[in-house]
Amino acid sequence: MSGPHATQIIEGYVARLEAELAGLPADRRRELVQDVRDHIGESRAALEQESDADLHNIVDRLGEPAELAREAREREEVKRSNGQHWGWIEVAGIVLTILVWPAGAILVWLSRVWSRQEKLIGTLIGAVAFVIGFPLFGPLVGPTLGRLVQTLGGPTPLLIPTLGFFNVIGAIYLAFRLSRRETALSRVTV
Amino acid sequence: MPCVDAAVTQMRKGLLEYCVMALLVSAPRYGYELVNQLAKVDGMLTTEGTIYPLLARLRRDRLVATEWRESSGGHPRKYYRLTIEGDQALASFRRQWATLRSAVDEILKGGKP
Numbered sequence: 121m122s123g124p125h126a127t128q129i130i131e132g133y134v135a136r137l138e139a140e141l142a143g144l145p146a147d148r149r150r151e152l153v154q155d156v157r158d159h160i161g162e163s164r165a166a167l168e169q170e171s172d173a174d175l176h177n178i179v180d181r182l183g184e185p186a187e188l189a190r191e192a193r194e195r196e197e198v199k200r201s202n203g204q205h206w207g208w209i210e211v212a213g214i215v216l217t218i219l220v221w222p223a224g225a226i227l228v229w230l231s232r233v234w235s236r237q238e239k240l241i242g243t244l245i246g247a248v249a250f251v252i253g254f255p256l257f258g259p260l261v262g263p264t265l266g267r268l269v270q271t272l273g274g275p276t277p278l279l280i281p282t283l284g285f286f287n288v289i290g291a292i293y294l295a296f297r298l299s300r301r302e303t304a305l306s307r308v309t310v
Numbered sequence: 311m312p313c314v315d316a317a318v319t320q321m322r323k324g325l326l327e328y329c330v331m332a333l334l335v336s337a338p339r340y341g342y343e344l345v346n347q348l349a350k351v352d353g354m355l356t357t358e359g360t361i362y363p364l365l366a367r368l369r370r371d372r373l374v375a376t377e378w379r380e381s382s383g384g385h386p387r388k389y390y391r392l393t394i395e396g397d398q399a400l401a402s403f404r405r406q407w408a409t410l411r412s413a414v415d416e417i418l419k420g421g422k423p
Contacts, residue, residue, distance in 0.1 A: 155341055155365070155388070183360060
């Protein structure tokens with residue numbers, strides 16, 4: 121007892137929604153599309169006799185796919201910055217990423233402000249210095265410990281402060297993402 | 311007056327979150343049920359679909375939690391329930407809303423010719 125063009129109407133709507141949602145994370149897209157499909161299913165089940173007009177009404181009430189997508193994007197931004205101002209963990213995480221990389225990386229992962237992707241990028245940049253060169257040493261600790269390493273017959277100390285530069289890039293990246301977050305927050309709460 | 315419209319839209323959007331949470335105080339509900347409840351009140355939900363991004367965000371913020379339950383018709387439904395954090399957020403909103411509402415009413419009344 122479906123409307124004669126039920127599949128066409130519903131799949132057409134879902135396809136337009138999916139197209140509008142491009143750019144959002146895949147799991148968000150999947151969740152929203154599933155929620156919308158469930159909603160359509162519930163609406164249809166509530167009908168006694170289904171006509172194409174009923175189906176058009178159902179999708180019209182849901183709203184334009186573009187509007188849903190805009191809402192999803194806005195909610196996504198609010199979520200990222202919602203109540204999560206940076207504090208001492210973030211500051212210490214950035215500072216220690218420069219000075220003593222592993223300690224900084226641990227703090228960065230403990231923070232709830234950065235997303236997993238940002239943490240991964242920040243950590244990987246710092247990890248380059250850690251893996252290639254010897255060391256948990258940044259530019260400040262590096263020269264001191266580097267000399268010690270050299271006296272023990274380790275790798276050349278010149279390498280170490282140079283590689284510490286990567287930590288600085290990692291820290292700048294993390295700080296930049298934090299400042300972007302603050303901007304997003306102030307824009308959304310206006 | 312596009313400026314007023316935009317302001318009201320933003321306000322409605324912000325308030326809708328707490329209205330949804332308030333509807334979950336008495337019992338867990340599924341999305342379609344929430345939409346129907348909100349539709350009973352004129353002017354609260356302009357496009358039904360926008361509730362789903364909102365619910366997803368409330369869940370990511372851990373203000374609501376979801377759970378699938380079997381319906382009488384035999385298909386699973388995603389139920390939303392208020393978490394302790396959601397309950398606290400709602401309680402705090404109720405207090406602030408009461409103050410804000412009477413403050414605005416007071417001022418609007420005073421400005422009447």
